[in-house]
Amino acid sequence: MEHDEAALSSAEIEALAHRIDRPVVLVGLMGVGKSSIGRKLAGLLHMPFVDADDEIERAAQMSISEIFAQFGEAYFRDGERRVIARLIEGEGSRKVIATGGGAFVNSETRRLILDKAIAVWLDSDLDVLVDRVGRKETRPLLRNGNPREILARLKTEREPAYAEAPIHVMSSAGPQGRTVGRVLKGIAEWL
Numbered sequence: 001m002e003h004d005e006a007a008l009s010s011a012e013i014e015a016l017a018h019r020i021d022r023p024v025v026l027v028g029l030m031g032v033g034k035s036s037i038g039r040k041l042a043g044l045l046h047m048p049f050v051d052a053d054d055e056i057e058r059a060a061q062m063s064i065s066e067i068f069a070q071f072g073e074a075y076f077r078d079g080e081r082r083v084i085a086r087l088i089e090g091e092g093s094r095k096v097i098a099t100g101g102g103a104f105v106n107s108e109t110r111r112l113i114l115d116k117a118i119a120v121w122l123d124s125d126l127d128v129l130v131d132r133v134g135r136k137e138t139r140p141l142l143r144n145g146n147p148r149e150i151l152a153r154l155k156t157e158r159e160p161a162y163a164e165a166p167i168h169v170m171s172s173a174g175p176q177g178r179t180v181g182r183v184l185k186g187i188a189e190w191l
Contacts, residue, residue, distance in 0.1 A: 025096075027119055027120065028104075029124070033176060037176060042096035044184065049096050050098070088112060104121075124171045129151050
């Protein structure tokens with residue numbers, strides 16, 4: 001289900017907020033805006049916002065780049081899965097969670113999110129992603145090569161997993177409020 005038109009009114013957003021009884025989990029590639037869209041979405045829905053990457057860093061007492069460098073991606077993904085499970089199954093089921101780009105690719109993590117949360121795939125065109133991730137030096141998967149080529153490969157590899165999310169929203173280069181509106185509309189139609 002893909003969404004993109006007509007924003008909900010304030011009254012419709014309030015009614016939607018009362019209908020949501022589980023976490024809203026944003027999935028998609030790095031650079032699609034999961035954290036920034038998630039914060040705005042959480043504010044509109046009167047829910048706490050949690051960035052899974054921040055929680056992983058807090059639990060490990062290391063940055064994600066340091067975890068990748070010291071222990072590798074497999075170790076990171078295992079910790080990521082455990083942290084996301086804690087966030088979804090822990091206290092306060094009503095929250096918005098932004099996941100890391102590879103989280104939903106892990107079959108166990110994906111199954112947990114699909115079973116116990118509202119999964120929203122934020123998607124973007126490759127040009128938008130390249131522009132957005134070029135602003136940060138904190139992306140371990142982009143350090144050893146051309147970011148455009150790496151993102152194109154990751155997009156191709158990960159899209160089949162992301163496509164399992166029941167709600168698909170395009171995150172464009174335009175105002176974030178437009179994307180937030182699409183997410184709200186998608187959730188409303190899905191519930």
